[in-house]
Amino acid sequence: MRNFDLHSHSNVSDGTLTPTALAERAKSNGVDVWAMTDHDEIGGIAEARVAAKALDLPYVPGVEISITWSGQTVHIVGLQIDETNPILVNGLASVRGGREQRAREMSAQLEKIGIPGAFEGALKFVGNPDLISRTHFARYLIESGVCSNLQDAFTHYLGDGAQGYVPHRWATLQNAVEWIRAADGVAVIAHPGRYKFTEMQFDALFNEFKELGGAAIEVTTGSHTPDQYDYYAKVANTYGFLASRGSDFHGPGESRVELGALPPLPSGVRPVWHDWHI
Missing domain, CATH: 3.20.20.140 (Metal-dependent hydrolases)
Structure with missing residues (x-):
């Protein structure tokens, strides 16, 4: 297989x-x-x-x-x-569009609870400034000793409803499916x-x-x-x-599953690749 x-x-x-x-x-x-x-x-x-x-x-x-x-x-x-x-x-x-503004608002929220410099700290981990995200903030929180791992950062500071969370209005389901199709x-x-x-x-x-x-x-x-x-x-x-x-692999040491290490699909399903000529 x-x-x-x-x-x-x-x-x-x-x-x-x-x-x-x-x-x-x-x-x-x-x-x-x-x-x-x-x-x-x-x-x-x-x-x-x-x-x-x-x-x-x-x-x-x-x-x-x-x-x-x-x-x-x-x-x-x-x-x-x-x-x-x-x-x-x-x-x-x-x-x-709008990611930078959201990131600055997240940084301000974190500063209010005693974690300064989060925007600049997150930027150190960003390969593409247009795509600054909560994961980059999480890496800064780990580097600065505030959190021990990504899950800790999201649970206490960056997840929905947490003190550093700022919602962002993304595309709609219809947008995404139409663009992909x-x-x-x-x-x-x-x-x-x-x-x-x-x-x-x-x-x-x-x-x-x-x-x-x-x-x-x-x-x-x-x-x-x-x-x-x-x-x-x-x-x-x-x-x-x-x-x-x-796998949803993001990087060595911080992903739940290593790239390529998942078990096979359960039996009885039709794989998304069933008709791909690869």
Whole structure:
């Protein structure tokens, strides 16, 4: 069985490795088909494609789009996209707008509770200033000794409702699916097990996503527990979704699952790659 890892991040968004280093790690870890899915950014795809080709590693161009749905941030992965499509390019540019202002507001919130210099501290970890994010703030909190790890930083300072949290108005679900489909891509709901929706809200999300042309959900992902692998396999079959698989790897030592180290998809689901000629 081929090892597909269809969700990972480089330092073009909030990962720690360059696209080239990420490709090399995927290859050395036994990944057979790899996708890099940076947050709201396709600027690293050209480098990733070249690096993967040099390694004889089949590569899937991808992106992860942040949306707001029912008051929460949800991530929609696009796979097999044409990153030159102007609808996608312009849409992603609109999503990236406003990140700096949000980051400055987060810094001000943290300063109020005795953590100064967070904006400048976070910037040290940013590869692309247009994509400064909570993960960069978390790395600063770890470096400064305020937190011991990423989970600690999000739980106490950066997660929804925490003292340093500032909401951002992302794209809509319709925006994300339309942009991905315009670029001939496959739209996937990333790590559904992370979202704090009621059963009724999940039903509404899945139905709306399907009506808009969404095709898949992540079933086996670094954000899910083993029990959730089976649960979301059943969800995929219930709603007629394809099943995707990806580690959501961000960097050595800070990701829940190493690149390429996930178990296979549960039996009985149809993989998102079932008709890909790779």
